[in-house]
Amino acid sequence: MKPLSLFLILVFLISCKEAKKENSNATEKTIVESPKKEIEKSVEEIYAPQTVNDELAEKIKTYLKTDYLKNDIAILEETDRQFQFYEIDLNEDGKNEIFINFFTRYFCGSGGCTLLLLDANLKPITKFSVMNPPLFVEKTKKNGWSILLIKDSGVFKELSYNKGKYPSNPSILEKAPYDAPSGHAEILFSDEYSKAKTYTY
Numbered sequence: 001m002k003p004l005s006l007f008l009i010l011v012f013l014i015s016c017k018e019a020k021k022e023n024s025n026a027t028e029k030t031i032v033e034s035p036k037k038e039i040e041k042s043v044e045e046i047y048a049p050q051t052v053n054d055e056l057a058e059k060i061k062t063y064l065k066t067d068y069l070k071n072d073i074a075i076l077e078e079t080d081r082q083f084q085f086y087e088i089d090l091n092e093d094g095k096n097e098i099f100i101n102f103f104t105r106y107f108c109g110s111g112g113c114t115l116l117l118l119d120a121n122l123k124p125i126t127k128f129s130v131m132n133p134p135l136f137v138e139k140t141k142k143n144g145w146s147i148l149l150i151k152d153s154g155v156f157k158e159l160s161y162n163k164g165k166y167p168s169n170p171s172i173l174e175k176a177p178y179d180a181p182s183g184h185a186e187i188l189f190s191d192e193y194s195k196a197k198t199y200t201y
Helices: 005-047 054-068
Strands: 083-088 097-102 115-117 125-133 133-142 146-151 156-161 186-188
Touching: 054 083, 054 097, 083 186
Parallel strands: none
Antiparallel strands: 083 097, 097 115, 115 125, 133 146, 133 186, 146 156
């Protein structure tokens, strides 16, 4: 075989080996990095976006510790210091109201748990008792505010805004004039439809 032909064959074999090595590294890099990106993506998508706002969560924590729960905070166990929230504009004024879901043992009884509704400035609108989420927020409004629906004792109760607040205790209300929320209702605090991020304070 001529020296030139031998040289060309060697160059070809070396090139093939390098190309194979590069492809192998690329495949290995994909295998290593791809699962991490998928995990990060799945974590971001697991919660409803209306329940994820770390800056707002910090403000809520301060409000709870220094105002709303200032007389209870010392006796709260660590496992009770948890909450979820959901931002939603109930009266179409361009500002989100904030539902706070207290779901731990200290805030719950046989009838349900405490739910708090604040305005955009973290001022209380309504403190709800014996609530069993999910909570349904209808597109239909009364007195300029969305109608709320909650299931109580197996039936739905309608909570309508009046004179600056919603009814606080659904258990004393009459059954709603219908058996289910509309298909347009926004569903809050549902692990199936709007899983909320949990914060601690």
